[in-house]
Amino acid sequence: xxxxxxxxxxxxxxxxxxNVSFMLAPGQTLAIxxxxxxxxxxxxxxxxxxxxxxxxxxxxxxxxxxxGWIGHESHLYDHLTVRENLLFWAxxxxxxxxxxxxxxxxxxxxLGLADRxxxxxxxxxxxxxxxxxxxxxxxxxxxVLLLDEPFTGLDLAAAAELRVLLGELRGAGxxxxxxxxxxxxxxxxxxxxxxxxxxxxxxxxxxxxxxxAQVADAYRRAMSDG
Amino acid sequence: MAELLRQAWAVARKDLVLELRTRTAxxxxxVFTALVLTLFNFGRDxxxxxxxxxxxxxxxxxxxxxxxxxxxxxxxLELENQALEGLLVSPLxxxxxxxxxxxxxxxxxxxxxxVGLPLFVLFFNVxxxxxxxxxxxxxxxxxxxxxxxxxxxxxxxxxxxxxxLLLLVILLPFLLPPLIGAVQVTxxxxxxxxxxxxxGYLKLLAAYDIVFVSLAxxxxxxxxxx
Numbered sequence: 001x002x003x004x005x006x007x008x009x010x011x012x013x014x015x016x017x018x019n020v021s022f023m024l025a026p027g028q029t030l031a032i033x034x035x036x037x038x039x040x041x042x043x044x045x046x047x048x049x050x051x052x053x054x055x056x057x058x059x060x061x062x063x064x065x066x067x068g069w070i071g072h073e074s075h076l077y078d079h080l081t082v083r084e085n086l087l088f089w090a091x092x093x094x095x096x097x098x099x100x101x102x103x104x105x106x107x108x109x110x111l112g113l114a115d116r117x118x119x120x121x122x123x124x125x126x127x128x129x130x131x132x133x134x135x136x137x138x139x140x141x142x143x144v145l146l147l148d149e150p151f152t153g154l155d156l157a158a159a160a161e162l163r164v165l166l167g168e169l170r171g172a173g174x175x176x177x178x179x180x181x182x183x184x185x186x187x188x189x190x191x192x193x194x195x196x197x198x199x200x201x202x203x204x205x206x207x208x209x210x211x212x213a214q215v216a217d218a219y220r221r222a223m224s225d226g
Numbered sequence: 227m228a229e230l231l232r233q234a235w236a237v238a239r240k241d242l243v244l245e246l247r248t249r250t251a252x253x254x255x256x257v258f259t260a261l262v263l264t265l266f267n268f269g270r271d272x273x274x275x276x277x278x279x280x281x282x283x284x285x286x287x288x289x290x291x292x293x294x295x296x297x298x299x300x301x302x303l304e305l306e307n308q309a310l311e312g313l314l315v316s317p318l319x320x321x322x323x324x325x326x327x328x329x330x331x332x333x334x335x336x337x338x339x340x341v342g343l344p345l346f347v348l349f350f351n352v353x354x355x356x357x358x359x360x361x362x363x364x365x366x367x368x369x370x371x372x373x374x375x376x377x378x379x380x381x382x383x384x385x386x387x388x389x390x391l392l393l394l395v396i397l398l399p400f401l402l403p404p405l406i407g408a409v410q411v412t413x414x415x416x417x418x419x420x421x422x423x424x425x426g427y428l429k430l431l432a433a434y435d436i437v438f439v440s441l442a443x444x445x446x447x448x449x450x451x452x
Binding site: 048049050052063064065067069071072073074075076077078079080084088089091092093094121136 | 229232233236240243244247248303306307308309311312313314315316317318451
């Protein structure tokens, strides 16, 4: 379970998070939409534990080990191979030594990287590097997955594959938080939808039966109010 | 403690593999050492100042600046694809991260020292065979102090502009105590004086190591956390 309460964080005069609270249960996926500068990345970084909020609390069942994070950057070492990167991150997340190779091979296979695991990251295309970054985030089988603009750099086929993968993770009881400025991305994955504007969550509700067009319409209205 | 050391070794091994693959810092530092010793060799008048009076200072100034070249690299490689953010989100303890960087930096500086010492003997025509063991001991003691402080400060400056220059400016004052101790002990050893004459300086070096390794291990978290 993931719960946050009363989060506030400012950068000088800019309010990045303003009294943000919500709770997500296992199997729920929250899609956070907002324009650039709305505070989505700050929110994801606070959830990941990278930024300590000036006010409020974050609770994640299982602590840091339970979190997988896909940010704007891949967090991979260019001069290590994909396999070496995955093994390194697996060791940091406490994956038992005997299980690391199999785990790395498994996530690489799942992300379509099986035939590229021995290639250094610098030699991968942007799309493949993004897949490797996703593999890195999944190497320890996290219970909570935080995704900040995860579709950036992926071609249509890879983006569709990622949606399928995220759907599988949700089905397996993982909690997903997806931040994006593009309402068309990831709506069908979401069980809950939030709109963020100037640090404030101005809309938080179950998606229900709404499709992408209906969510986009509600988003436009929320962004234009006040 | 076992987990802390296991994680530290994972970080150190990764840094060693990356450095062996790219050889960026190591080659620069070794070439720098050779060039500085060559310059000092040809840029001095041996009839004006006795070699033994000058040699210890030249050795330690060279080792100090060569070490700084490798220290700069320690956290720069973590800026690649923002890997540092990934490390900070992971369950890796800040102490493990510091110790891992410390171990890797010690290995790099040891290589530079191992190349520099024979060159120093060659250029300055000093006999170290009788005092090799205590000399290596002094180098090890002083290097540990240098690297302990340098690793902390390299993390402190990494997100700043002109990090290389800033590291020099803030680190050099802290290196004065071990530098003075190392030069004094080396001068006495090369002059054939008994090690018992240097006990005070050796205690200074040992105390510096204990204080700064402990202090840096504690303070490190404040340099990397946002």
